[in-house]
Amino acid sequence: STKQKILLLPGDGIGPEIMEQAVRIIDWLKAERGLDVDLSEDLVGGASLAKHDVPIRDEVIAKAKAADAVLFGSVGDPVWKDVPFDRRPEVAILRLRKELNLYANLRPAKLFDPLLSASALKPDVVRGLDLMIVRETVGGIYFGEPRGVETLPDGTKRGVNTEVYTTAEIERVARVAFDLARLRSGRVCSVEKGNVMESGLLWREVITDLHRRDYSDVTLTHMLADNCAMQLVRDPRQFDVMVTGNLFGDLLSDLASMLTGSLGMLPSATLGTPEGTDKQAALYEPIHGSAPDIAGKGIANPLAQILSLAMMLRYSLDRGEDSELIEQAVSNVLASGLRTADIAAAGEARVSTAEMGAAVLKEL
Amino acid sequence: STKQKILLLPGDGIGPEIMEQAVRIIDWLKAERGLDVDLSEDLVGGASLAKHDVPIRDEVIAKAKAADAVLFGSVGDPVWKDVPFDRRPEVAILRLRKELNLYANLRPAKLFDPLLSASALKPDVVRGLDLMIVRETVGGIYFGEPRGVETLPDGTKRGVNTEVYTTAEIERVARVAFDLARLRSGRVCSVEKGNVMESGLLWREVITDLHRRDYSDVTLTHMLADNCAMQLVRDPRQFDVMVTGNLFGDLLSDLASMLTGSLGMLPSATLGTPEGTDKQAALYEPIHGSAPDIAGKGIANPLAQILSLAMMLRYSLDRGEDSELIEQAVSNVLASGLRTADIAAAGEARVSTAEMGAAVLKEL
Numbered sequence: 082s083t084k085q086k087i088l089l090l091p092g093d094g095i096g097p098e099i100m101e102q103a104v105r106i107i108d109w110l111k112a113e114r115g116l117d118v119d120l121s122e123d124l125v126g127g128a129s130l131a132k133h134d135v136p137i138r139d140e141v142i143a144k145a146k147a148a149d150a151v152l153f154g155s156v157g158d159p160v161w162k163d164v165p166f167d168r169r170p171e172v173a174i175l176r177l178r179k180e181l182n183l184y185a186n187l188r189p190a191k192l193f194d195p196l197l198s199a200s201a202l203k204p205d206v207v208r209g210l211d212l213m214i215v216r217e218t219v220g221g222i223y224f225g226e227p228r229g230v231e232t233l234p235d236g237t238k239r240g241v242n243t244e245v246y247t248t249a250e251i252e253r254v255a256r257v258a259f260d261l262a263r264l265r266s267g268r269v270c271s272v273e274k275g276n277v278m279e280s281g282l283l284w285r286e287v288i289t290d291l292h293r294r295d296y297s298d299v300t301l302t303h304m305l306a307d308n309c310a311m312q313l314v315r316d317p318r319q320f321d322v323m324v325t326g327n328l329f330g331d332l333l334s335d336l337a338s339m340l341t342g343s344l345g346m347l348p349s350a351t352l353g354t355p356e357g358t359d360k361q362a363a364l365y366e367p368i369h370g371s372a373p374d375i376a377g378k379g380i381a382n383p384l385a386q387i388l389s390l391a392m393m394l395r396y397s398l399d400r401g402e403d404s405e406l407i408e409q410a411v412s413n414v415l416a417s418g419l420r421t422a423d424i425a426a427a428g429e430a431r432v433s434t435a436e437m438g439a440a441v442l443k444e445l
Numbered sequence: 446s447t448k449q450k451i452l453l454l455p456g457d458g459i460g461p462e463i464m465e466q467a468v469r470i471i472d473w474l475k476a477e478r479g480l481d482v483d484l485s486e487d488l489v490g491g492a493s494l495a496k497h498d499v500p501i502r503d504e505v506i507a508k509a510k511a512a513d514a515v516l517f518g519s520v521g522d523p524v525w526k527d528v529p530f531d532r533r534p535e536v537a538i539l540r541l542r543k544e545l546n547l548y549a550n551l552r553p554a555k556l557f558d559p560l561l562s563a564s565a566l567k568p569d570v571v572r573g574l575d576l577m578i579v580r581e582t583v584g585g586i587y588f589g590e591p592r593g594v595e596t597l598p599d600g601t602k603r604g605v606n607t608e609v610y611t612t613a614e615i616e617r618v619a620r621v622a623f624d625l626a627r628l629r630s631g632r633v634c635s636v637e638k639g640n641v642m643e644s645g646l647l648w649r650e651v652i653t654d655l656h657r658r659d660y661s662d663v664t665l666t667h668m669l670a671d672n673c674a675m676q677l678v679r680d681p682r683q684f685d686v687m688v689t690g691n692l693f694g695d696l697l698s699d700l701a702s703m704l705t706g707s708l709g710m711l712p713s714a715t716l717g718t719p720e721g722t723d724k725q726a727a728l729y730e731p732i733h734g735s736a737p738d739i740a741g742k743g744i745a746n747p748l749a750q751i752l753s754l755a756m757m758l759r760y761s762l763d764r765g766e767d768s769e770l771i772e773q774a775v776s777n778v779l780a781s782g783l784r785t786a787d788i789a790a791a792g793e794a795r796v797s798t799a800e801m802g803a804a805v806l807k808e809l
């Protein structure tokens with residue numbers, strides 16, 4: 082069939098609960114807006130380990146490659162904390178990124194005005210915050226070789242990981258950042274640790290050259306990663322688009338998200354092009370984790386998952402209007418005062434995962 | 446002579462200005478409190494590059510090794526941003542750490558009550574904040590081999606750095622953290638990225654074993670570095686002593702310091718034992734950088750440098766009483782309302798570097 086194909090991978094913890102609410106919205110889009118897609122679903126992470134003894138099966142990778150987009154929940158479960166390194170739940174997301182060559186992780190940190198008080202930061206510091214971190218996701222120390230733990234002659238051990246970046250890897254993710262900046266404020270801040278790491282120095286050089294060649298209309302600045310961690314706390318609104326490597330991006334984007342105080346609200350997209358194809362591949366997921374402590378209780382916030390669906394509609398399915406409808410519905414629901422536990426202020430009433438999903442549907 | 450030897454290394458930017466104020470306090474201690482030390486001073490960083498064409502001379506390293514303690518200002522100057530990698534000003538501090546084997550960097554993030562409003566975080570989130578990050582400083586990706594940038598056959602480049610940690614390196618810094626925890630709240634949080642990096646997995650294993658063997662009276666928890674970046678923003682007071690590797694420590698300790706809103710107030714100590722000796726070596730420095738933008742204007746805050754001196758008196762010179770006198774004087778000066786520009790709220794009067802130094806002296 083020529084129908085667009087969506088693969089749902091709910092994963093672990095609260096993943097299945099919040100995915101259920103996103104699926105309700107998909108069903109509504111099918112019934113009311115003529116969305117015509119093939120949906121399929123599979124296991125990843127701990128859920129896959131439990132049934133198939135691996136964090137993700139090769140056939141799920143193949144399905145994901147064949148899909149137009151993947152809607153992902155989250156992986157990770159303390160039950161599996163002592164499995165061998167290559168069988169941990171996280172391997173699912175790492176393999177998906179690598180094998181689909183999803184090299185650019187777009188992580189917006191956007192403050193929703195009605196949730197201003199949820200932030201640990203002063204309102205004057207974060208009001209209106211809206212930045213976008215573009216994080217490289219298939220290179221760097223996450224995948225570099227050599228890696229591993231070896232036993233030394235005296236019986237003690239030595240652990241090694243390798244940070245590697247090539248010109249080509251840096252350029253392609255930087256292009257994503259520069260292109261995005263053109264649609265936003267026209268500013269990119271590139272972040273590395275080039276005063277200590279040669280790979281960071283190369284990062285800075287390559288981005289500086291690319292900027293001079295192809296993006297001189299965009300304003301480019303550079304910042305050391307440690308200073309960036311400070312500046313995100315001191316004055317986060319100085320940033321618009323940021324671009325950085327896999328490991329710094331992991332820390333800095335989590336930090337940036339937390340500035341909003343509402344992790345349960347933030348979606349993300351990871352985009353790329355599988356090697357040997359010219360097809361765009363994409364995976365959409367909430368930035369929050371699997372939250373095993375509240376899993377199964379029906380209290381998780383489904384909005385990040387629903388907003389991840391909205392991103393998918395815009396970036397992978399060419400349905401910008403549906404995307405806006407959903408974003409508007411979420412915004413109305415928040416304005417009406419509905420809160421799941423994670424975004425409720427002391428004393429505010431809390432609704433369940435399903436009630437929040439229903440409220441978005443009702444708005445639609 | 447058997448006099449204790451102190452080496453002053455003011456460095457770049459605001460380093461010399463703030464060091465001058467610390468020296469005034471040393472002079473007072475000599476005159477009034479019977480402090481009897483040999484002081485010498487030398488160049489590091491950009492200042493050394495300008496005069497000697499290297500960021501630090503071997504003879505300065507030798508002097509530092511021979512000293513009982515080093516009081517360091519800060520290094521780094523945009524003038525030198527295009528020098529070859531091995532000649533950048535930062536090499537001075539990196540070589541000092543490595544050659545004196547200063548493996549444990551103690552970075553307190555402590556909120557001074559009169560400066561509560563300087564924080565970007567809500568008062569209720571940071572009031573009373575007092576945590577200590579113990580950062581490994583002679584290993585990890587800062588020093589691991591192979592490293593460097595190579596040119597590929599097609600003319601593009603490849604940058605590499607290597608994260609390496611051995612059992613011995615992890616154990617010795619963890620001991621510092623556990624020992625400190627015994628003097629504080631009895632809690633240590635160890636931070637790594639063991640879900641992605643084998644070196645992080647080894648880090649967690651070694652600390653878990655050491656804890657079981659020698660420190661079972663201390664409470665040990667583990668946290669992933671990305672989550673830690675979030676938790677430091679969400680609820681920093683959950684932490685007491687934290688221990689982590691060189692690179693994570695660089696970002697997380699800068700982040701933690703910024704929570705206080707008053708970088709200009711925070712001292713640090715880096716402790717170790719030069720190879721082949723059983724002597725304690727130590728370097729004391731403000732956590733803030735060289736702040737080239739305000740250098741030479743006489744407006745920098747000298748208190749972090751003065752409090753670094755106080756740490757030196759306690760940890761290296763066995764003069765706890767003098768140390769307390771200084772800390773009390775600083776605290777009184779703050780309580781009296783004196784503020785340099787960096788810690789002044791809008792509308793508050795600002796004193797100069799020299800006026801702040803004089804005020805501390807007057808209190809003494």
Ligand SMILES: CC(C)[C@H](C(=O)O)[C@@H](O)C(=O)O
Nearest residue numbers: 157171174175331640641671
């Ligand atoms: C689950 C984990 C492997 C992952 C990462 O470190 O990349 C996560 O923290 C993220 O940021 O998506």
Ligand SMILES: CC(C)[C@H](C(=O)O)[C@@H](O)C(=O)O
Nearest residue numbers: 276277307521535538539695
């Ligand atoms: C100056 C620089 C090399 C240094 C580091 O990265 O260690 C600094 O940021 C620090 O934290 O002391």
